[in-house]
Amino acid sequence: MPYDPSAFPPFAVTVDLVVLTVRKHALCTLAVRRGEPPFQGRWALPGGFVRDGEDLGSAAARELVEETGLRAHGSEGADPGAHLEQLATYGDPGRDPRMRVVSVAHLALAPDLPAPTPGGDAHSASWAPVETFLGTQDSGGREEDQPAPLAFDHGQILADGVERARSKIEYSSLATAFCPPEFTVGELRRVYEAVWGVVLDPRNFHRKVTGTPGFLVPTGGTTTRQGGRPAQLFRAGGATLLNPPMLRPEV
Structure with missing residues (x-):
């Protein structure tokens, strides 16, 4: 039975990046402080909207270059050790207050990286230990630190990216x-x-x-x-x- 594509609501697609590196013997993630609404002033994962005519892998690789200067494996001028893979898709209808936005998150891993330079709508960018945003627990089950809440659903995306990295190094190189x-x-x-x-x-x-x-x-x-x-x-x-x-x- 034919259907009318215009009967379905439009939505935007973004790519969000969980960029992990090891700095000073700690697993760190790249975070940007948002300079514009929504969630102005909150920390978030780097990312952006997929451009017209751009596939998901190209969008993630572009954002990686813009946020870190790294070129992942398979791209022209790739950096040794820069790894990029698709992580998961996040599409809760209320995840972005502006409009319906589906995010295809990617995981990027690289050796110790220099201090980042913010771009786009980011007010500042920084490396932070993942526990800053995920929190830790002591032996009594209480939280030692109150984790800093990330914008959107980026806390869940970060947790999923960290678990992916922790799991994959068990059985891969x-x-x-x-x-x-x-x-x-x-x-x-x-x-x-x-x-x-x-x-x-x-x-x-x-x-x-x-x-x-x-x-x-x-x-x-x-x-x-x-x-x-x-x-x-x-x-x-x-x-x-x-x-x-x-x-x-x-x-």
């Missing part, structure tokens, strides 16, 4: 996206510790990552940038799946 092109096993271990929020046994971790075929490839070089004795440098190998996986310890 995604953790290396937080590292520079050449890194030590200790630096990689600190990525896992920052993302998971745990402390890992150095010897067991070294045995696991160096014993998994195709996970790490020695570069032949060493570094003393972490202090102490020279440590062997590695680069990410071609393996995309870890078998057996690196199971996340229970907290």
